[in-house]
Amino acid sequence: MTEAASRRTSINLVTEMTIDGAAMAGTGEEITVWNPATGGVLGTVVGASADQLETAIAAARRAFDSGPWPRMSGAERAAAMHRIADQMEKHRDDLVAAIVSEAGTPVTTAEALQFEVPLRILRWNADAAARDRREHLGPDFEILPSVSYVDYRPIGVVGAIAAYNYPLHLILLKIGAALAAGCTVVATPSPRTPFATLLLGKLIREAGLPPGVVNIVAGGLDVSRTLTTHPSIDKVSFTGSAEVGKRVMSQAAESLKDVVLELGGKSPNIILPGTDLTTLVAPVHMRYSRNAGQGCASPTRLLVHESQLDEFVERSSHMWPTMKVGDPWERDTLVGPLIRSEHRDRVASYVDDAVAEGATVLAGGGRLDIDGGWFYSPTLLGGVDSRARVAQEEIFGPVAVLLSYSDVDEAVRLANDVTYGLAAYIFGPLQEALEVAPRLQAGIVQINGGGSMRPDAPYGGFKASGIGREIGEAGIREYLEPQHVQFATAQPGRAV
Incomplete structure (x- = not known):
């Protein structure tokens, strides 16, 4: 055994x-x-x-x-x-x-x-x-x-x-x-x-x-x-x-x-213009997919500069096969099941509705039949309006939307343009990221991956x-x- x-x-x-x-x-x-x-x-x-x-x-x-x-x-x-x-x-x-x-x-x-x-x-x-x-x-x-x-x-x-x-x-x-x-x-x-x-x-x-x-x-x-x-x-x-x-x-x-x-939360992850995408694409997707996306601070809105959008999508597609979905007892499993079948149906409905409204599944997506459990593949959606339901509401599943921006001011506006304000994430040169952080309406800001949850630091959010x-x-x-x-x-x- x-x-x-x-x-x-x-x-x-x-x-x-x-x-x-x-x-x-x-x-x-x-x-x-x-x-x-x-x-x-x-x-x-x-x-x-x-x-x-x-x-x-x-x-x-x-x-x-x-x-x-x-x-x-x-x-x-x-x-x-x-x-x-x-x-x-x-x-x-x-x-x-x-x-x-x-x-x-x-x-x-x-x-x-x-x-x-x-x-x-x-x-x-x-x-x-x-x-x-x-x-x-x-x-x-x-x-x-x-x-x-x-x-x-x-x-x-x-x-x-x-x-x-x-x-x-x-x-x-x-x-x-x-x-x-x-x-x-x-x-x-x-x-x-x-x-x-x-x-x-x-x-x-x-x-x-x-x-x-x-x-x-x-x-x-x-x-x-x-x-x-x-x-x-x-x-x-x-x-x-x-x-x-x-x-x-x-x-x-x-x-x-x-x-x-x-x-709840609907946290943004801002990738600043010109940031090297070589090593950060995998942790970006793994962060919102862990615990099958059932986390209030999950960064499910990915904000990428328009000049790097195609590269981000390409690199994302290459790393998707490395995200193992399956038995939570296997030590190489990254994504386990959703808590109930009805919750999986709810997560799926967000994706289905978004696609019906014109969104594109860029990677992953769909229910997975694994040992009778309630699994759903991590999903990256593109072609989504920032005010769409899938980009505004907390899904509580491994689903992220990819949003492009033209400059940092627009990135900040998009990041703050939700009712929630629990967490925000930034990747890029440290000094630039530190200048963006105070502009974000979020109780927690993590830069370049941040760190572990500190026992001496407050946890909570702004707004809803x-x-x-x-x-x-x-x-x-x-x-x-x-x-x-x-x-x-x-x-x-x-x-x-």
């Missing part, structure tokens, strides 16, 4: 939820989880009933209001969080296997981006929990002499709702930052990909956090809706589509909850790409409230 076959058949699927520090089997609706690479049933999970969800929220409320977690020193919280990371490292293979099996992410991508990156961020958050954030404002002598400082207090109970595409990564960003701030959490994964998160809950229990600090419940829309409206939830953190984000914000507004929304930030100090500050403490330096009642 090959290594891939062995790992494919040895998957540890945890089905119990974590509520008030204990494992608990669900008593709500049964959720069927599909393996997108085979089209078969991976397993089932019974979600939380309404009573179980109330128990989880009450446990988080109690753990915040009267439990030890918010009252621990930062160093004590840091030690507990590092124990979670230690447990994750011990169960690395099980977590990766769950992600590959439920999300269809190729194993090499799952190892690097869906395990190592969130683990690194969790450890950074743990260290940041011990940071002294007090700001000393010093004395003030107007009217009554006084001295002030600003402390940052945990906001309370956090409702964390994650999307399916990066299940462990997305939930850990929320849990890690909230814990570092001293908050307690009720988290729910996407019902499409619950297993990695439920396993995380088991590891959190084994790490010995106080009961109620982290509660992980499975379920569908009813669970998410309760987390956004329940009076005991103080803040909601959601990752998903812009359309659902609007509903989350509206529901949270009923009780004036604060929100963090990490939503969301509200607030995750990761880094900015991510922790989302779960802290500033408190101004002021004391008089003159004795009460004495003349000043």
Whole structure:
């Protein structure tokens, strides 16, 4: 048996939820989880009933209001969080296997981006929990002499709702930052990909956090809706589509909850005039095709100077055969399946409609029949108007449009001419790229490939790409409230 076959058949699927520090089997609706690479049933999970969800929220409320977690020193919280990371490292293979099996992410991508990156961020958050954030404002002598400082207090109970595409990564960003701030959490994964998160809950229990600090419940829309409206939830953190984000914000507004929304994207990739295309064509296409294009920061609008358009198309056609689509357990696979058959149909409809309107498939395209899974070939479209639906809406699949421009001013205009503003990418001479970067309406700008996701840098976007930030100090500050403490330096009642 090959290594891939062995790992494919040895998957540890945890089905119990974590509520008030204990494992608990669900008593709500049964959720069927599909393996997108085979089209078969991976397993089932019974979600939380309404009573179980109330128990989880009450446990988080109690753990915040009267439990030890918010009252621990930062160093004590840091030690507990590092124990979670230690447990994750011990169960690395099980977590990766769950992600590959439920999300269809190729194993090499799952190892690097869906395990190592969130683990690194969790450890950074743990260290940041011990940071002294007090700001000393010093004395003030107007009217009554006084001295002030600003402390940052945990906001309370956090409702964390994650999307399916990066299940462990997305939930850990929320849990890690909230814990570092001293908050307690009720988290729910996407019902499409619950297993990695439920396993995380088991590891959190084994790490010995106080009961109620982290509660992980499975379920569908009813669970998410309760987390956004329940009076005991103080803040909601959601990752998903812009359309659902609007509903989350509206529901949270009923009780004036604060929100963090990490939503969609339609990111541009600008290749500056005269840039050598020899080595950059492959990474340009690989970047939006990884995880089958199911990434909110995927650069799916490729902006190439009109003088280099033909060369870019020719080089793209030559590299397409190197982009292996197939079994996510094979280590040379670049593109795995889409999450569901209906989502593959949605991706295909964008391409079909664009072609019907005059676009041309320059490379790839089409459904692929591989082992019964829901695969779609990476697709490059040309002859597309920049205002066309395929160039404006988030497809969440491995589909990119090629747009030409005549000068850098036009490139910037095209790059900004969408409702989203999550990420932007630039290839070209560094100094020129650095001059373009501040002109782009994007929360993240990567130049010449950028680098790995830094745990100390904020992640989030402009416009319809969301509200607030995750990761880094900015991510922790989302779960802290500033408190101004002021004391008089003159004795009460004495003349000043």
